[in-house]
Amino acid sequence: MTTPLLTATGITKDYGATPALRGVDVRVTEGEIVAVTxxxxxGKSTLLHCLSGILRxxxxxxxxxxxxxxxWSEAARSRLRRTEFGVLFQFGQMVPELTxxxxxxxxxxxxGSGRREARQAALDWLDRFGxxxxxxxxxxxxxxxxxxxxxxxxxxxxxxxxxxxDEPTGALDxxxxxxxxxxxxxxxxxxxxxxxxxxxxxxxxxxxDREIVLRDGAVDPTGLGVAAP
Amino acid sequence: xxPATLFRxxxxxxxxxxxxxxxxxxSAALAGTVMLAAVTVAAVQGGEPLEQPDGTAWLAPGAExxxxxxxxxxxxxxxxxxGLLLLTLPVLALAGQCIRLGAxxxxxxxxxxxxxxxxxxxxxxxxxxxxxxxxxxxxxxGLGIYLGLRRILHEPGPGGSLRLPTDxxxxxxxxxxxxxxVPVLAGLIGLIxxxxxxxxxxxxxxxxxxxxxxxxxxxxxxxxxxLFNVPVWLSDRMVLSGYVFGxxxxxxxxxxxxxxxxxxxxxxxxxxxxxxxFGRGPVTLLAGRxxxxxxxxxxxxxGALLGAxxxxxxxxxxxxxxxxxxxxxxxxxxxxxMPPDPEHAAFYVNATRLVLIAVGAGVAVSAAGMLVAxxxxxxxxxxxxxxxxxxxxxxxxxxxxxxxxxxxxxxxALGLAVVSGLVLVRSLYHEVTVGGGTTETCTDPAADPDTxxxxxxxxxxxxxxxxxxxxxxxxxxxxxxxxxxxxAGIGMLVLRGSTDLEEIRAV
Numbered sequence: 074m075t076t077p078l079l080t081a082t083g084i085t086k087d088y089g090a091t092p093a094l095r096g097v098d099v100r101v102t103e104g105e106i107v108a109v110t111x112x113x114x115x116g117k118s119t120l121l122h123c124l125s126g127i128l129r130x131x132x133x134x135x136x137x138x139x140x141x142x143x144x145w146s147e148a149a150r151s152r153l154r155r156t157e158f159g160v161l162f163q164f165g166q167m168v169p170e171l172t173x174x175x176x177x178x179x180x181x182x183x184x185g186s187g188r189r190e191a192r193q194a195a196l197d198w199l200d201r202f203g204x205x206x207x208x209x210x211x212x213x214x215x216x217x218x219x220x221x222x223x224x225x226x227x228x229x230x231x232x233x234x235x236x237x238x239d240e241p242t243g244a245l246d247x248x249x250x251x252x253x254x255x256x257x258x259x260x261x262x263x264x265x266x267x268x269x270x271x272x273x274x275x276x277x278x279x280x281x282d283r284e285i286v287l288r289d290g291a292v293d294p295t296g297l298g299v300a301a302p
Numbered sequence: 303x304x305p306a307t308l309f310r311x312x313x314x315x316x317x318x319x320x321x322x323x324x325x326x327x328x329s330a331a332l333a334g335t336v337m338l339a340a341v342t343v344a345a346v347q348g349g350e351p352l353e354q355p356d357g358t359a360w361l362a363p364g365a366e367x368x369x370x371x372x373x374x375x376x377x378x379x380x381x382x383x384x385g386l387l388l389l390t391l392p393v394l395a396l397a398g399q400c401i402r403l404g405a406x407x408x409x410x411x412x413x414x415x416x417x418x419x420x421x422x423x424x425x426x427x428x429x430x431x432x433x434x435x436x437x438x439x440x441x442x443x444g445l446g447i448y449l450g451l452r453r454i455l456h457e458p459g460p461g462g463s464l465r466l467p468t469d470x471x472x473x474x475x476x477x478x479x480x481x482x483x484v485p486v487l488a489g490l491i492g493l494i495x496x497x498x499x500x501x502x503x504x505x506x507x508x509x510x511x512x513x514x515x516x517x518x519x520x521x522x523x524x525x526x527x528x529l530f531n532v533p534v535w536l537s538d539r540m541v542l543s544g545y546v547f548g549x550x551x552x553x554x555x556x557x558x559x560x561x562x563x564x565x566x567x568x569x570x571x572x573x574x575x576x577x578x579x580f581g582r583g584p585v586t587l588l589a590g591r592x593x594x595x596x597x598x599x600x601x602x603x604x605g606a607l608l609g610a611x612x613x614x615x616x617x618x619x620x621x622x623x624x625x626x627x628x629x630x631x632x633x634x635x636x637x638x639x640m641p642p643d644p645e646h647a648a649f650y651v652n653a654t655r656l657v658l659i660a661v662g663a664g665v666a667v668s669a670a671g672m673l674v675a676x677x678x679x680x681x682x683x684x685x686x687x688x689x690x691x692x693x694x695x696x697x698x699x700x701x702x703x704x705x706x707x708x709x710x711x712x713x714x715a716l717g718l719a720v721v722s723g724l725v726l727v728r729s730l731y732h733e734v735t736v737g738g739g740t741t742e743t744c745t746d747p748a749a750d751p752d753t754x755x756x757x758x759x760x761x762x763x764x765x766x767x768x769x770x771x772x773x774x775x776x777x778x779x780x781x782x783x784x785x786x787x788x789x790a791g792i793g794m795l796v797l798r799g800s801t802d803l804e805e806i807r808a809v
Contacts, residue, residue: 155694
């Protein structure tokens with residue numbers, strides 16, 4: 074059996090009196106793509122936020138490389154997201170005043186790299202996602218698909234061990250969505266990166282190796298998710 | 303669009319919209335009260351020197367019962383009016399800043415109104431009408447405050463003496479003009495704030511120019527300083543009416559202020575470019591790019607502050623001049639064997655001190671405007687901040703970016719404002735000369751004054767250089783920077799609240 078890279082056990086999270094997650098267990102192995110699906114409001118994004126350390130679960134543990142990151146400080150979890158994790162959202166993640174190359178190179182600058190080194194790495198990653206031609210353009214001058222590819226490049230530029238993607242194609246049309254997903258899958262396979270992919274779209278969930286279905290904050294034991302035939 | 307519809311649409315909105323309306327109204331009430339005070343001082347009569355047909359001189363009655371010479375002396379009352387009007391500028395600028403408060407929600411509302419069929423002009427009119435309506439209500443409240451203060455502060459002393467002109471009431475025309483000026487000016491500021499903003503059915507777009515601002519405002523500053531000097535130069539060569547003299551000086555000072563405020567756009571852009579070009583870390587990259595993307599933000603948010611600082615620099619220049627004048631006259635008195643008169647320059651020194659107090663108040667009100675602008679800027683970019691935080695960007699990086707964005711344009715712009723204000727005065731007076739006059743007297747005091755032999759006596763000359771008031775300038779700049787640091791600190795609290803990860807999911 075493959076050693077899990079990320080293990081969440083009994084994750085529970087409430088928003089005031091409203092329960093969002095009720096004892097969810099998740100295991101993600103090296104290089105595995107796991108889709109988290111389910112109806113709106115079932116707790117998909119909350120689970121992703123807890124797994125990535127954006128939110129701290131009320132109960133339960135999130136073990137990454139034998140360490141419970143749930144007990145870490147906010148600063149330590151931020152550092153983890155900067156180095157070991159990549160985070161990708163539906164929209165709103167590109168800094169509008171930075172060029173595509175600057176946006177992609179930003180995590181490297183935050184990690185202490187020099188400007189030149191960060192730019193070179195950014196150009197390489199933009200090239201891998203087929204958007205090298207927009208390297209010096211501002212996000213406002215790019216199409217939605219180009220922006221999202223740049224966002225993926227930014228999430229991958231630090232070569233994270235796990236990529237957390239929350240509805241990464243939600244703001245794109247079908248064609249652009251497929252192209253972005255193909256680019257993500259090709260790259261994470263090359264890099265050996267694990268992916269936790271939150272989606273409610275069957276074609277997107279179909280890219281995953283495994284699907285976890287959430288209903289009312291708990292894993293649905295039937296496992297009949299959106300990608301199920 | 304019918305006025306009732308315009309009123310309804312311009313006053314609709316959320317709690318943030320209500321807060322914006324209340325803040326705008328409060329600023330307008332404050333500005334209205336100060337303007338009415340200025341109009342009241344203008345209504346004070348008396349103290350003007352008059353000459354009787356028989357040649358005897360006397361002072362026109364009407365102002366002798368005021369305890370303050372600022373109200374008693376007719377030559378000083380315009381200065382008081384100017385000082386009060388000066389105070390209204392940052393207050394009106396605060397009202398203008400409030401227009402940006404809660405902008406994202408209002409932008410969505412305006413876009414929805416456009417989607418419902420409103421023209422772009424109507425959408426802008428709705429946005430500006432909200433400010434005008436709030437300002438009219440604020441003006442009315444200002445009138446109430448003014449009338450209330452008149453009653454409370456009317457405390458006649460012994461012999462009917464008064465500290466404030468609570469016994470005069472302005473004429474209806476200037477009174478109404480002052481009350482209307484507030485909404486008109488606030489509306490104009492609102493229109494300026496909406497310049498470059500396109501309200502489309504899909505959202506509100508702020509147009510950005512590809513090329514950065516140019517340094518031509520430096521030329522306006524230079525021309526302004528020259529214009530300020532022209533009346534003094536002309537008055538040595540021809541007779542110049544007081545109005546022309548004052549108008550030329552005022553135009554020069556205004557041009558300098560406009561140059562400084564507009565020039566801040568170029569300063570902001572250049573500072574951003576330098577940060578981007580030579581900065582090493584992510585903080586300078588983010589701050590530099592942000593300043594380059596919206597260089598006029600500095601002009602908009604710092605305008606009132608810089609205007610007050612130009613006047614502060616000039617007031618300090620005059621203060622140094624009057625102090626030096628007093629010293630020179632004291633020395634002259636000693637040289638001619640007279641006792642020094644401590645009242646020589648004290649009055650003018652005190653008057654400039656009052657202007658400096660007004661400048662201090664202006665800086666404080668401008669800081670409130672800055673806080674509104676900073677909070678709004680953070681809130682409008684909350685999704686980007688939240689996404690950066692989620693991706694592991696440390697809070698100190700975002701806080702550092704905010705600090706750079708605040709201070710990088712402020713410090714050089716502040717220096718420019720203070721130096722410009724000071725140069726205005728120093729270009730006219732950099733030294734003070736007292737004495738040097740000649741007196742002709744008959745050698746024989748008993749002889750006929752028309753035909754006697756004369757002795758010419760030359761008074762001693764005292765020339766003193768007017769020092770640059772470095773300490774006061776540092777105090778003004780340091781105090782202003784410190785105030786802005788406090789503002790940035792409060793802005794960081796808003797930033798902390800704006801990195802809530804729920805913002806990422808908000809549409």
